[in-house]
Amino acid sequence: MKPKIFIDGEHGTTGLQIRTLLAGRDDLEVISIPTERRKEREARAEYLNAADVAILCLPDDAARESVSLIENDTTRVIDASTAHRVAEGWTYGFAEMDKAQPAAIASARRVANPGCWPQGPIATLRPLVEAGLLPADYPVTINGVTGYSGGGRPMIEDYVAKGEDAPEFFPYGLTLHHKHVPEIKAYARLSHDPIMQPAVGNFAQGMLTVVPLQLGALGRVPRGAEIHAAIADHFAAIDGSVVEVAPFEKVERLPEIDPERFNGTNRMKLYVFANDDKAQALLVAIYDNLGKGASGAAVQNLNLMLGLPS
Numbered sequence: 099m100k101p102k103i104f105i106d107g108e109h110g111t112t113g114l115q116i117r118t119l120l121a122g123r124d125d126l127e128v129i130s131i132p133t134e135r136r137k138e139r140e141a142r143a144e145y146l147n148a149a150d151v152a153i154l155c156l157p158d159d160a161a162r163e164s165v166s167l168i169e170n171d172t173t174r175v176i177d178a179s180t181a182h183r184v185a186e187g188w189t190y191g192f193a194e195m196d197k198a199q200p201a202a203i204a205s206a207r208r209v210a211n212p213g214c215w216p217q218g219p220i221a222t223l224r225p226l227v228e229a230g231l232l233p234a235d236y237p238v239t240i241n242g243v244t245g246y247s248g249g250g251r252p253m254i255e256d257y258v259a260k261g262e263d264a265p266e267f268f269p270y271g272l273t274l275h276h277k278h279v280p281e282i283k284a285y286a287r288l289s290h291d292p293i294m295q296p297a298v299g300n301f302a303q304g305m306l307t308v309v310p311l312q313l314g315a316l317g318r319v320p321r322g323a324e325i326h327a328a329i330a331d332h333f334a335a336i337d338g339s340v341v342e343v344a345p346f347e348k349v350e351r352l353p354e355i356d357p358e359r360f361n362g363t364n365r366m367k368l369y370v371f372a373n374d375d376k377a378q379a380l381l382v383a384i385y386d387n388l389g390k391g392a393s394g395a396a397v398q399n400l401n402l403m404l405g406l407p408s
């Protein structure tokens with residue numbers, strides 16, 4: 099029997115992309131709720147309990163409700179929302195975060211798919227904290243830009259409606275309460291909240307994160323090549339990693355530093371730039387907010403959970 103997959107919220111931005119990614123698969127059966135019943139509790143409960151894996155592509159409250167509607171021990175869950183990312187009993191679905199993570203995801207009953215913003219910063223910071231090159235209390239700031247699909251259907255509709263009047267670039271998160279701070283702090287192994295300084299650009303999808311480092315403030319100042327080696331060594335040790343680490347280069351500009359570069363893929367590429375004389379470095383990550391940032395990671399986790407090839 100093929101595993102049954104239910105995408106709760108399959109008509110939203112993330113759900114639709116997962117539906118598309120699974121469309122050609124004959125090793126799975128996708129069970130779809132009738133559109134007119136998609137928000138009925140009873141109908142969702144029926145589909146959730148019939149599924150081997152339920153993928154929740156819903157706002158946080160609706161995702162919590164879906165989990166509460168599961169009454170059996172057999173339905174496994176991948177939650178794409180923010181609801182369970184630092185919750186007890188949930189496994190964080192960033193497979194490349196740690197050598198042990200693919201096996202942890204494979205055996206988990208509850209997987210919290212990571213947020214789009216956190217994956218780049220976690221990918222670059224965690225190896226440095228683990229290698230002792232950055233202390234856990236380093237005051238981290240995260241800059242970056244995402245396509246407007248990061249705001250889900252409401253933001254997409256707003257940008258499309260505004261057309262040429264849509265802003266080219268706007269920073270947000272100005273109250274310093276961004277919803278991704280707790281998971282970045284937890285999984286990058288930081289002891290303090292990082293500052294999140296996100297922005298939306300006038301393009302549909304793709305994202306770029308930048309973590310600037312003032313290394314001169316540290317007791318022992320690591321050189322750029324050391325920082326790069328720690329990150330490259332981390333990812334070289336991860337089985338099946340979709341994360342690539344660019345060679346360490348000293349360049350003023352690099353045309354491939356483009357947030358849309360990996361759109362439509364599950365790839366992520368990391369870069370380290372440094373100026374050793376100034377004891378400064380930049381950690382850059384590029385990926386698709388809807389790919390590795392959401393639906394691509396969900397499908398990667400689904401394959402791991404079912405023991406299927408990616």
Ligand SMILES: NC(=O)C1=CN([C@@H]2O[C@H](COP(=O)(O)OP(=O)(O)OC[C@H]3O[C@@H](n4cnc5c(N)ncnc54)[C@H](OP(=O)(O)O)[C@@H]3O)[C@@H](O)[C@H]2O)C=CC1
Pocket residue numbers: 106107108109110111112113136137138154155156157158160178179180212213214247248249250251252387388391392
């Ligand atoms: N967009 C992104 O880049 C990323 C999004 N995510 C997360 O994925 C989740 C979904 O986001 P996204 O796809 O962007 O959002 P969308 O707004 O595009 O889609 C949400 C979907 O959920 C449906 N929905 C809302 N309430 C209920 C309910 N009570 N019962 C059933 N269905 C419901 C909506 O239906 P309707 O439209 O009919 O109201 C819609 O189809 C969110 O938690 C988001 O944080 C995660 C990573 C990245």
Ligand SMILES: CC(=O)N[C@@H](CCC(=O)OP(=O)(O)O)C(=O)O
Pocket residue numbers: 178179180212213214215244245246247248249250253277278296298391
């Ligand atoms: C542009 C925009 O608003 N982006 C959202 C993040 C995208 C998203 O939906 O967050 P998750 O990855 O946690 O699901 C935000 O910054 O809150």
